């Protein structure tokens with residue numbers, strides 16, 4: 210049993226209570242961190258002029274904060290820098306659950322949803338190194354660091370892991386008496402995201 214997410218205060222709000230299959234909700238901060246650390250891409254969502262947008266982004270985790278970087282010209286980052294409410298999700302697809310019925314065919318997954326508002330990070334370099342190390346560990350020490358001009362063109366944002374939910378689906382396929390007579394293969398087809406062999410490339414000037 211890990212450390213529970215803090216649900217004793219306004220952090221454990223009604224907004225982060227899973228309604229559908231609530232038994233799949235996990236209140237363990239180690240699982241939360243494990244999903245965020247295993248993911249590479251998340252989706253940051255905002256509402257702009259009444260229209261929701263879910264935008265894929267890179268991220269990194271520092272303790273109980275998620276960090277993002279983006280252009281000062283980006284609508285997403287400018288909106289978030291202004292304190293707009295947002296929703297951030299990370300989803301790891303672990304498998305396809307092939308049941309006898311179309312209705313029960315589903316997926317194995319681990320997913321995180323964070324609600325809140327971002328704050329602007331003034332001390333950008335350490336935050337940028339966290340994001341870089343999250344994506345390619347060890348790379349930050351090798352690459353040219355951002356110039357003053359590049360830093361000025363970059364917004365760095367932090368989102369606290371305060372109002373969070375974690376959902377994990379890992380059960381076997383469900384069946385029912387109505388499935389009798391239907392005999393497709395049933396089971397789980399695992400999904401993995403793996404790094405391949407690096408490919409040498411010509412550099413572009």
Ligand SMILES: Cc1cc2nc3c(=O)[nH]c(=O)nc-3n(C[C@H](O)[C@H](O)[C@H](O)COP(=O)(O)OP(=O)(O)OC[C@H]3O[C@@H](n4cnc5c(N)ncnc54)[C@H](O)[C@@H]3O)c2cc1C
Nearest residue numbers: 224225226227228229300302316318320321322374375376
């Ligand atoms: C890869 C994948 C595929 C899925 N495919 C489907 C599908 O095809 N159809 C379908 O109905 N559902 C699907 N789900 C589940 C879906 O994400 C929602 O959990 C579900 O549809 C809505 O649950 P709810 O009514 O409790 O959510 P809501 O009432 O809309 O949400 C209440 C709160 O629950 C929490 N929550 C809900 N879902 C998640 C989640 N996945 N992870 C973390 N926190 C969550 C959030 O904090 C949210 O604010 C899929 C999930 C994953 C990860």
